[in-house]
Amino acid sequence: MITQAADAFKMIEDPGLKNKPNLMLGMMEYYVTVANKTKDTPNDYWDPATQDMDRRPIGYYVNEFDASYSTSSPAYTGAAKGFPAGDLNWFPELKVKWLAGENLAENVLRLRPFDGTPESYLMAQIRADTTANGGIPEGRVYELEGGKIYLNTESFYVEKEYTFRMRSSNNQKAIIYQYPTGTGDNPQDPPGYLLRTRGGDIILEGIAITGYYEPGDDPANGVFDQLYTVGGTFLRTDGEGASIILKDCIFSNVSGQVIRTEASTKKIEVEDCIFANLGALSTSNFGAGKGIDLRASTCDSLILINNTFVNYIDRPIRHYNFSNPLAGTGNIGYGLFDHNTFVNGMGFHGLLSLGNVGEEIVITNNLFVDAFAAGEDSTDQTRTAEWANTGEQYANGNNRMAWIFAAPNDTTRWVVDHNYYAVSAAGQSFFDKYPEIGVGEPLSNYIKSALGAQAADAFKMIEDPGLKNKPNLMLGMMEYYVTVANKTKDTPNDYWDPATQDMDRRPIGYYVNEFDASYSTSSPAYTGAAKGFPAGDLNWFPELKKLWLEGGTVGVDDEPVIKNEFVLEQNYPNPFNPTTSIRYQLPKASNVTITVYNSLGQEVAKLVNNELQSAGVHTITWNAKDNYGKSVASGIYFYQLKSSDLVLTKKMILLK
Structure with missing residues (x-):
């Protein structure tokens, strides 16, 4: 505490x-020399002409007062994250950056694109920086030139207490190819990890x-060397x-998975990303991808939030104890899957395999469009094997398949609604060809039971909404699994022909640009999400996404508040x-009071303090980053509206 006090003020x-x-020197002089350092002196001794403050009229404060100050002052970059100390309203452009969560104290290192030299490989540049500085420097951000190509030949380890940040320099994607190491x-x-x-x-x-290095293959002429x-x-x-934390990224072509956790994590947060071409029979099996x-x-x-998963062999989310399913997994304490699009996936072992879950x-x-395209097949022992944590079985003893499932418990609160799914003509042709395989059900029996009557409205089946530009469904691979692999997982890849039995594996440039x-505005999904927004990833409807981010509403849900009642909506x-x-x-x-409490019941913030407010709808914003000088950590908080009547x-959740 003594050390902190020394730096509290400068x-x-x-x-x-x-x-x-x-x-107000005149007033200060008056206090010392006339009032003799007493408080309640008669004001007839006081001369407002010489002993008052410099009392300007209200118009001055409306039009002239300006508390901005010199950019050469240490205070100008002395606040947290390199912002000016004091009221940021006097630096409006910087206030916008502050509200957006930017960090002006970032220590940016621009990395050069690959130029043919060993020193220009991506991790070679990063390793040179960390070696010279004894680790990742404080505030370091590795910035790649947007629209440029980078080659990577090695994995980089991020040690505890460090943060690895990497971003594009502009609104274009910087493209990284995992590249043959030469050693x-x-x-x-290429390296197995980034x-x-x-x-x-x-x-x-x-x-x-x-x-992998996609330019090294020539699919049109049957060359797939790099795919292997x-x-x-x-x-x-x-x-x-x-x-x-992943934002606005594209991940394509892995034989296993984009993220793999071998240890407990605090938070995995993914927004505005595309996950594509997940899985490759060239180096793995149907249980990967x-x-x-x-x-x-x-x-x-x-x-x-707002992600698209396209061309995946197995599960977008896997949380499963393969060696001992009944022993289960660690908990997903809180899970949120909102406004995501899932398209062209076999769903070999499901879609959201959630394991043990928490609060x-x-x-x-x-x-979901052809999201579980391999379908439900109660006769398939290979696929049904990895639903062993649900306790749900078919009459033949195989585990019951569902798109979304978890280990049952009596405490988790489930919220599942405004979800839509469709099967394309191509997807239906596969089901028609193999009568033992069907569309399947989105939810396990346990989740449906937890939802009760709400389960009936959790998912709605609709006609194919007609996604504008997407790869073809991986019918060749699905046929291969049934007819060549005979519904087994670990088939030798020399039986597999990538020219006809792979997914429609488009290159990274396709996902960046095309x-x-x-989908069609006439689809029920287009206005079917909460507040009248489209279901699925809102990045495909940028104007509506902007409105959604602003907390706006479209469609018939514009008046969710019930008249003549006290109503407190979800934040x-x-x-x-x-x-x-x-x-x-x-x-x-x-008279209204709105208070924020932490999970221990301690007051964190008073947003409204016994104010007399008119009848009608009101909105208050809480900025946990600027909570009146208090530090607010990630976690569960409660906000309470109190009046004389009720x-x-x-509950709300702050995730940093």
Whole structure:
């Protein structure tokens, strides 16, 4: 505490506020020399002409007062994250950056694209930086040139207490090819991983990564040499306590999974990303090809918002104890799957295989098109084997298949609604050809039971909404599994012909520039999500996504508040970081108090303090980042509306 106190305040030279009143020297002199340092002196001794403050009229404060100050002052970059100290309203452009969560104290290192030299390989540049600095420097951000190509030949380890940040320099994706190493026992193969963390955090933004050197193949002429070198994983945790945050990225071509956790994680948060071409029979089997593989580990928070999964052999999410399914997994403490699109996936062992789950799982506003294309097959012992944690079986003794399933418990709160699914004509042709295989059910019996009557509306089947530009369904691979592999998993890949029995494996450039999962505005899904928004990934409807981010509403749900009642709505967004809005309705003028409490019942913030407010709808915003000087950690909080008539309380989650 003594060490912190020394840095709590710093004395600096006058920063030179631009336009302010004069200091009230006359009043200060009066207190010392006339009032003789007493408080309640008669005001007839006091001369406002010489002994008052520099009392300017209200118009001055409306039009002239300006408390901005010199950019050369230490205070100008002295606040947290390199922002100016003091009221940021006097630096409006910087305030916008502050509200957006930017960090002006970032230590950016621009990495050059591959230029043919060994020193220009991606990790060679990063390794040179960390070697010179004894680790990742404080605030370091590795910035790649958007629209440029980078080659990577080695894995990088992120040690505990460090954060690895990498982003594009602009709104174009920087493209990384996992590239043959030229060394070791298999110099023709790219590295098996891009990043491995021993407890440090990983943050990626605006990056496109593909698991092999695609330009080395020529599919039109039957050349697939590089496909037979594709690596297994991009990101892996080997130590406890890591967080992985991915925003606006594209991940393509892995034989295993994009993320694999071998240790407990704090948070995995994925927004605005595309996961494509998950799985490759060239180097793995039908049980691989996943988005996020939690293995049997604990994950405090798993957040997926506005992502698209396309061309996956196995599960977008795997959380399963293969060696002992009944022993189960660590918990997913909180799970949120909102506004995601799933298209062209076999779903070999399901879609969301959630394992053991904790307090709450939310699955809302998602779109599934040929998402479980291999279908439900009660006769298939290979596929049904990995539903062994549900306790649900068919009459023949095989485990019951469902798209979304978890280990049963009596405590998890499930929220599942506004989800839509469709089967294309190509997908239906596969089911028609093999009568023992059908569409299947989205939810396990346990989840349906937990939802009760709400289960009937959790998913709605619709006609194919007509995604604008997507790869073809992997019918050749699905046929291969049934007719050549005879419904077994580990078939030798020399039986498999990538020209006819693979997925429609488009290159990374297609996903950067051409792929388009928007769909017809006449589809029921287009206005079927909460507040009238489209179901699925809103990145395909950018104008509507902007409105959604602003907390807007479209369609018939524009008036969710019930008249003539006190109403406290769920905060939005939720989870949030750092700001969230709370909307409430008063049926009459009332004195209102709105308080935020932590999970221990301790007051964290007073948003409204016994204010008399008019009848009608009101909205208040809480910025947990600027909580009146208090530090607010990630976690569960409760917000309470109190009036003379009643008390209403709801829960919200802050995820940093």
